[in-house]
Amino acid sequence: MPAYRPGKDAAQAEEEHGIVEAIKLASNETPWGPVPSVVEVVSDAAAGTNRYADHRATAVRERLADWMSVAVDQVTVGCGSVGILQQLLLTYVDPGDEVLYPWRSFEVYPVFTKLVDGVEVAVPLKDETFDLEAVAAAATEKTKIILLSNPNNPTGTAVSMAEIKTLLETVSPDTIVVLDEAYREFMSDDLGNPIPDLIGDHPNLLVLRTFSKAQGLAALRVGYGIGHPEVIESIDKTLFPFAVNGLAQTAAIASIDAHDQVMERVEFIKGERGRVATALADAGWSVPSPQANFVYLPLGARADEVYLELEKSGVVTRPFTGEGIRVTIGTAEENDRFLETLLG
Ligand SMILES: Cc1ncc(COP(=O)(O)O)c(C=O)c1O
Structure with a gap:
């Protein structure tokens, strides 16, 4: 019987790698609390x-x-x-x-x-x-x-x-x-x-x-x-x-x-998603057209390696061994941090 494996949280990553100020982009949550x-x-x-x-x-x-x-x-x-x-x-x-x-x-x-x-x-x-x-x-x-x-x-x-x-x-x-x-x-x-x-x-x-x-x-x-x-x-x-x-x-x-307020936040995330996808495409990454609050990097055999390097730098994403990594869209600062860490 396989067990459900939840995304890792920021505190776990900090402890594992001896780092501070990690961010979690691993479970497709919104970065803010409820309205x-x-x-x-x-x-x-x-x-x-x-x-x-x-x-x-x-x-x-x-x-x-x-x-x-x-x-x-x-x-x-x-x-x-x-x-x-x-x-x-x-x-x-x-x-x-x-x-x-x-x-x-x-x-x-x-x-x-x-x-x-x-x-x-x-x-x-x-x-x-x-x-x-x-x-x-x-x-x-x-x-x-x-x-x-x-x-x-x-x-x-x-x-x-x-x-x-x-x-x-x-x-x-x-x-x-x-x-x-x-x-x-x-x-x-x-x-x-x-x-x-x-x-x-x-x-x-x-x-x-x-x-x-x-x-x-x-x-x-x-x-x-x-x-x-x-x-x-x-x-x-x-x-x-x-x-x-x-x-x-x-x-x-x-x-x-509060649906209107919720949808204002959704529009922000969609805007950030477009910004992240464009930055990745400009850097030569081939990313499937994103329709949710995350982007997917089809890395194949390199998935675990890239995931681990990102995590050691404090950016926690979700790996799918041998396939790719999934990265949740967060605040503008969090997305910048992901892009800077990945693209250098
Ligand atoms: C496709 C899909 N369905 C359902 C869920 C979970 O939804 P809920 O929190 O309502 O159980 C997720 C969460 O990751 C999901 O990706």
């Missing part, structure tokens, strides 16, 4: 944590349904979007069933597949992005779930809703297709939006999103899923009691209220 109005309501809510919170996070579901213009029975809320993903696999995958995903992708997919004794079917990426024709061709009657991290973690590339629609029209309606949109806010609008564009026509589509990234609530653990009411009702049965804590519920609603 001030969210911090305020969470602080106030802390006094009420002697009581269990609402198991179903009803108020969050209602607010999300209103915000997304869907019915409330199309919405679920979980302990991070990975919490919902685990619920989904527990609900639908029996031992021997296939779970299909492009690979390299999000580290959690093989871990969760093994957890339910599913059979992993990994379809290689083509030019660091999904080969959806190959994904469709690899689907069989045993394929229970297809997992698509869009944008893809760690390569940062994204496919359009038109391409996802073609896939949905090709695979069996009994196969659940998950669009894991943890980085939704950082994607180009031109790629489309599955909630208005696809959910209505495809009851086997489940869209997962999170408050961990753009909204800066990673440590509170709250994510949501939008799909068909039957799928939502089924996966709700596997929700661990009170999995979505009270502070997370309060923070999620306040973050939706």
